[in-house]
Amino acid sequence: GICDDFTFSIIANINFFDDANANQAPDMEACDEGAGNASFDLESQTATILGTQSNADFVVTYHETLSDAQSGTSAISSPYVAVDVRVEDIDAVGSMSGCASTNTSFNLVVNDAPEAYATPNQELCDDGSGSNIFDLTLNEAVTIGTQTNVSVSYYTSQIDAETSTNAIKNPTAYSNTNSPQTIFVKVENSSASECYAITSFDIALYETPETQFGDVVYEVCPNATTPITVTAIPDNYTSNEVSIVWYDQNDNIISGENSLDLDTVLTEGTYTIEVTFNDTGCSNTATVDVFELESCVIPQGISPNNDGFNDNFDLSSFDVQRLEIYNRYGTLVYSKDSYSNEWHGQSNDGEELPVGTYYFVMKYQGSKQKAAWVYINR
Numbered sequence: 001g002i003c004d005d006f007t008f009s010i011i012a013n014i015n016f017f018d019d020a021n022a023n024q025a026p027d028m029e030a031c032d033e034g035a036g037n038a039s040f041d042l043e044s045q046t047a048t049i050l051g052t053q054s055n056a057d058f059v060v061t062y063h064e065t066l067s068d069a070q071s072g073t074s075a076i077s078s079p080y081v082a083v084d085v086r087v088e089d090i091d092a093v094g095s096m097s098g099c100a101s102t103n104t105s106f107n108l109v110v111n112d113a114p115e116a117y118a119t120p121n122q123e124l125c126d127d128g129s130g131s132n133i134f135d136l137t138l139n140e141a142v143t144i145g146t147q148t149n150v151s152v153s154y155y156t157s158q159i160d161a162e163t164s165t166n167a168i169k170n171p172t173a174y175s176n177t178n179s180p181q182t183i184f185v186k187v188e189n190s191s192a193s194e195c196y197a198i199t200s201f202d203i204a205l206y207e208t209p210e211t212q213f214g215d216v217v218y219e220v221c222p223n224a225t226t227p228i229t230v231t232a233i234p235d236n237y238t239s240n241e242v243s244i245v246w247y248d249q250n251d252n253i254i255s256g257e258n259s260l261d262l263d264t265v266l267t268e269g270t271y272t273i274e275v276t277f278n279d280t281g282c283s284n285t286a287t288v289d290v291f292e293l294e295s296c297v298i299p300q301g302i303s304p305n306n307d308g309f310n311d312n313f314d315l316s317s318f319d320v321q322r323l324e325i326y327n328r329y330g331t332l333v334y335s336k337d338s339y340s341n342e343w344h345g346q347s348n349d350g351e352e353l354p355v356g357t358y359y360f361v362m363k364y365q366g367s368k369q370k371a372a373w374v375y376i377n378r
Contacts, residue, residue: 020058022104023051031113031195038110042076049104066105114150116187116197119143121180123204125282134203136171136183143185143199155184161198180204209242209275210235211286217340218288219317220268221296228319229263229366230288232273241279247272263366268292293317301375304344313360313374314341320364325374327358345376 025045030038046060062076063069119139126132136154144150154168155161156177161184168174168183180202189195211232218230234242239260246257249269257264262271268290276283296317304311315323323339326332333347339362345353355378361371 021051021053022060023049024104025049025106027107027109029109029111029192029194031189031192032110033113038108040108045106111192111195112149112189113195114147114187114189114197115145116185116199117143117145119185119199119201121202121204123206123280125208125280126205127208127284132175132205134174134176136168136174136185136203139201144187147187149190151188151190153186153188155186156181158184158198158200160184161186164193174203176203176205179206206277206280206282207236208282208284209237209277210284211273211275213286213288217316218265218290218319219293220266220290221293221317224266224296226365227264227266228290229261230265230271230290232260232262232275232286232288234260234275237275237277241277243276243278245274245276247274265290298370298372299374301377302343302345303377305378311344312341313343315362315364316340318362318364320362321366322363324361325358326360327353328356330359333358345378 025048028040028042028045030040032038042062046055049060050058061069061072063074064076065074068074119142122134122136122138124132124134137152140152144152153161153164154171154174155166156168157166160166164186174183181204182200182202184198184200187197187199211234213230214233216231218228220228244258244260246254246262248254248271249267251272254262254264260273262273265271270287270289272285272287274283274285293316298315298318299310299313302310302313313323320339322337323335323343324332325334325343333353334343335348336342347353353376355376357373357375359371360374361369363369
């Protein structure tokens with residue numbers, strides 16, 4: 001027979017893929033989010049791994065093991081302890097061409113995240129001595145607990161603490177700028193400063209009660225049996241805001257004296273009032289001197305001749321609230337509140353009164369009153 005002549009034509013497609021290169025990427029670090037877990041953005045390494053290679057031409061995938069990277073299987077995007085990298089021409093993916101590089105890997109490092117425990121507030125009383133300096137580190141042991149490998153810094157705002165800017169330079173001697181003021185405490189992992197926690201506490205500077213006694217001179221009679229009243233004057237408080245304790249000249253508490261008026265004074269000496277704010281516990285003291293007179297006899301007459309003897313009607317030892325003097329006809333000729341020894345025989349108009357007997361009424365030591373006669377002898 002005759003054999004047919006067949007001609008076979010074979011067309012072969014040969015694909016050439018670009019050779020890939022995987023550049024070394026640095027280890028990645030993140031803070032422990034609990035139970036040893038942390039979130040890593042693996043794709044943030046892609047640019048480093050590609051280097052000058054275009055991400056339009058090459059694809060980067062991440063794998064748990066080298067064998068997975070070599071085979072291009074089981075790509076991952078979640079955090080793992082170690083990561084192998086495969087770089088391959090994007091057109092070669094799935095072709096099993098072998099045109100891929102797995103010559104790099106990097107570790108995922110999970111750093112300890114510290115705790116910042118609740119820290120007690122601090123309060124000081126401003127006594128005016130300049131000692132209102134806070135030691136912000138006073139409760140630092142409470143803030144960090146039993147943690148080690150941590151550092152602590154202090155700030156006046158949350159944003160400063162988060163960005164580690166404007167840290168308080170001398171936290172052991174800090175003078176507050178307002179009261180109350182919030183202090184922010186940053187606890188950092190000493191080996192990984194990006195791992196931190198922040199807590200806060202308040203500091204407050206409270207005023208202390210201020211007390212004075214005015215210009216009153218307090219005097220008692222020798223061997224007095226009738227007490228005088230010493231009155232404290234509050235500067236920055238009212239009596240219902242404070243608690244009061246009085247001390248005698250021997251620094252013993254005077255029982256039952258808990259008001260601004262100390263009405264049991266019989267002897268000379270220095271008496272002390274201690275005043276404490278009920279809401280803050282801030283307290284302060286003030287002292288007053290009581291003097292003893294040579295005599296406490298009410299003069300029966302005066303001789304205002306400027307010889308230095310008996311020139312004035314001296315009632316300074318009686319704590320006189322008001323003195324009124326009348327002539328023999330019952331006409332008020334002289335009067336004065338808070339009297340001491342100012343009358344030397346003159347009228348309210350400053351005129352010299354004639355020699356004679358005058359009737360006086362004095363109100364003294366609170367609710368007491370005495371009426372008697374006094375004679376003017378010139």
